[in-house]
Amino acid sequence: MSALAEANALLFAEAAALDERRWEDWLALFTEDCLYHVPAWRDEVTPTTDPRTEISIIHCAGRAQLAERVQRITGGRSVASLPPPRTAHVVGNVMLVEASDAALRVKSVWASHVFNVKRQDQHVFFSRVEHTLVRQDSAWRIARRHALLLNDRLPTMLDIYSL
Amino acid sequence: MRRADIAGLVDDRPADGVFRVHADAFRSRQVFDLEMATIFEGGWCFAGLDCQVPNPHDFFTTRIGRQPVVVQRGGDGVVRAFLNACRHKGALVCHLQQGNARTHTCQYHGWAYDSAGANVGIKLLRQGEYTPAFHAESHDLHAARCENYRGFLFVSLNPDVPPLAKHLGDMATFLDLIADQSPDGMELLPGTVTYTYRANWKFQVENTGDVYHFTSTHPSYIDVLAGRKAKDGAGADTTTYARFREKELVRGSMCFAHGHSAMWGSNPTPEARPLYASLDEVSARVGEARARWMLYVRNITVFPNVQFAENASLQMRVIRPLAPHLTEMTGYCLAAKGESPAARERRIRQYEEFFNPSGLATPDDTTAYEDCQAGMQAGRIDWHQGYMRGMAVVQQGGDRYAGELGITPQTSAHGGFEMGDETIFHGPYRYWRDRLVAGA
Ligand code: FES
Numbered sequence: 131m132s133a134l135a136e137a138n139a140l141l142f143a144e145a146a147a148l149d150e151r152r153w154e155d156w157l158a159l160f161t162e163d164c165l166y167h168v169p170a171w172r173d174e175v176t177p178t179t180d181p182r183t184e185i186s187i188i189h190c191a192g193r194a195q196l197a198e199r200v201q202r203i204t205g206g207r208s209v210a211s212l213p214p215p216r217t218a219h220v221v222g223n224v225m226l227v228e229a230s231d232a233a234l235r236v237k238s239v240w241a242s243h244v245f246n247v248k249r250q251d252q253h254v255f256f257s258r259v260e261h262t263l264v265r266q267d268s269a270w271r272i273a274r275r276h277a278l279l280l281n282d283r284l285p286t287m288l289d290i291y292s293l
Numbered sequence: 294m295r296r297a298d299i300a301g302l303v304d305d306r307p308a309d310g311v312f313r314v315h316a317d318a319f320r321s322r323q324v325f326d327l328e329m330a331t332i333f334e335g336g337w338c339f340a341g342l343d344c345q346v347p348n349p350h351d352f353f354t355t356r357i358g359r360q361p362v363v364v365q366r367g368g369d370g371v372v373r374a375f376l377n378a379c380r381h382k383g384a385l386v387c388h389l390q391q392g393n394a395r396t397h398t399c400q401y402h403g404w405a406y407d408s409a410g411a412n413v414g415i416k417l418l419r420q421g422e423y424t425p426a427f428h429a430e431s432h433d434l435h436a437a438r439c440e441n442y443r444g445f446l447f448v449s450l451n452p453d454v455p456p457l458a459k460h461l462g463d464m465a466t467f468l469d470l471i472a473d474q475s476p477d478g479m480e481l482l483p484g485t486v487t488y489t490y491r492a493n494w495k496f497q498v499e500n501t502g503d504v505y506h507f508t509s510t511h512p513s514y515i516d517v518l519a520g521r522k523a524k525d526g527a528g529a530d531t532t533t534y535a536r537f538r539e540k541e542l543v544r545g546s547m548c549f550a551h552g553h554s555a556m557w558g559s560n561p562t563p564e565a566r567p568l569y570a571s572l573d574e575v576s577a578r579v580g581e582a583r584a585r586w587m588l589y590v591r592n593i594t595v596f597p598n599v600q601f602a603e604n605a606s607l608q609m610r611v612i613r614p615l616a617p618h619l620t621e622m623t624g625y626c627l628a629a630k631g632e633s634p635a636a637r638e639r640r641i642r643q644y645e646e647f648f649n650p651s652g653l654a655t656p657d658d659t660t661a662y663e664d665c666q667a668g669m670q671a672g673r674i675d676w677h678q679g680y681m682r683g684m685a686v687v688q689q690g691g692d693r694y695a696g697e698l699g700i701t702p703q704t705s706a707h708g709g710f711e712m713g714d715e716t717i718f719h720g721p722y723r724y725w726r727d728r729l730v731a732g733a
């Protein structure tokens with residue numbers, strides 16, 4: 131498989147794991163020390179860039195923090211997370227920005243359709259995403275997922291399945 | 294609406310031990326329109342911070358009630374507010390959230406205004422064959438009252454309001470507890486998050502002072518903190534809530550004139566606060582009592598539209614009602630200037646995790662408001678029972694804790710964490726009722 135095809139396969143696997151709520155599979159796609167980052171916006175055109183000094187919408191350092199979110203989503207103790215929403219993630223415009231044997235940098239666009247069953251409302255969150263993939267145990271893993279959410283006026287809430 | 298109908302929305306009988314609010318306060322369009330006209334557009338509202346317009350000609354745009362407003366520092370250094378609506382046909386003259394501009398030129402027919410809102414140009418004026426009546430009118434942008442209390446900017450679309458200091462009264466002390474945290478003052482960190490929820494704005498006012506909900510609304514957040522603690526011991530006591538059950542905690546509330554309210558509580562993990570590192574300096578500057586209060590959990594509402602929540606981190610949240618059942622919120626992270634990079638980063642992470650609508654706590658609050666709004670369609674349950682905890686201990690005036698701050702609230706109450714005081718809502722609803730009745 132070409133590097134681009136491998137990147138595609140991983141992104142599609144991520145989207146499918148989210149849509150099918152296979153959380154352990156989703157977590158397994160990330161490296162232990164991954165960075166999952168969704169910056170906030172400073173103004174109409176400028177996202178924040180330095181999470182140490184500026185606000186992010188989500189900033190999770192390490193797979194353990196992603197696992198905390200999964201625990202909250204699945205644990206039945208968060209009224210915002212129940213009943214589960216139905217989602218369809220559409221991934222497109224996948225491009226390889228950098229490629230070596232050890233790492234890939236991949237750009238893509240995500241349209242994440244979320245239907246909240248209890249509220250009977252739906253929303254499409256769209257973002258420009260950059261993945262850094264590294265090879266671990268002969269498979270690609272996500273070392274960094276940076277999603278620039280473009281429609282950031284959030285209807286009630288947003289969680290990892292909305293991105 | 295008739296005055297008696299509005300007055301009847303609050304069942305306020307302290308002698309009988311009763312305080313109730315009618316569900317129409319949350320679901321009636323007529324009530325909402327009256328709230329907008331009398332409370333939001335008829336009195337002081339929070340607009341933003343002085344540090345958002347540090348230089349001459351800096352501006353930001355906002356809304357006061359339903360109305361678009363520009364807040365701008367003029368060339369003379371004075372911060373003013375004016376309606377963001379051209380005098381020609383009403384188009385917005387300022388299109389950005391923030392920026393710097395000596396003039397605002399309307400892009401429809403080209404009328405121009407300076408940074409103090411004065412008209413400085415009407416395109417083709419001489420050729421316009423205007424009548425003297427036109428020339429006799431002011432063409433300046435409509436001015437609003439704008440006053441600054443220690444960097445907190447308030448705007449009133451109604452010119453006939455008391456001075457801001459009188460409106461704030463002793464509530465100002467709780468703003469001091471924010472402003473004084475650093476000798477250099479506070480700053481607003483870049484990056485805001487805005488969200489909407491499908492419920493009435495007053496659910497947000499209530500929730501910020503609601504101690505009672507925490508353990509039942511946020512068990513998933515409490516689980517996360519417990520999980521971290523189990524994993525790496527004391528190192529996980531990094532937020533105010535990490536050990537909230539383990540120590541003798543006092544929780545109290547105060548209501549002030551004009552609808553303001555404050556919930557406060559002693560802090561089981563003061564060392565988790567960035568401020569803790571500079572406690573000696575702060576104590577020397579503001580005294581031991583106020584320094585200690587700065588480390589307390591404090592959730593305050595400056596009625597009607599701004600809240601400061603200092604617990605896991607320090608959030609400023611601005612409430613913008615859009616409809617009886619729809620509200621927009623914008624959250625801002627405030628921080629003491631000059632804190633260490635490590636403290637700053639920890640503040641930001643705690644902020645995001647607790648306060649963001651994409652975090653581990655706020656979505657559960659917001660969803661609960663939506664559930665209340667949906668449940669309130671049950672027309673037979675007109676009166677709710679959510680305002681009576683703490684009524685047996687609430688006292689007129691200040692308790693000894695208010696005395697530590699040298700302030701005199703209208704009412705105060707304190708007890709253990711589990712009392713979950715609800716008298717904190719009484720002052721806001723009494724003022725709300727009085728304003729609506731006066732404006733009806
Ligand atoms: S509306 Fe502004 S110039 Fe006509």
Ligand SMILES: [Fe+2]
Nearest residue numbers: 506507510658
């Ligand atoms: Fe809450």
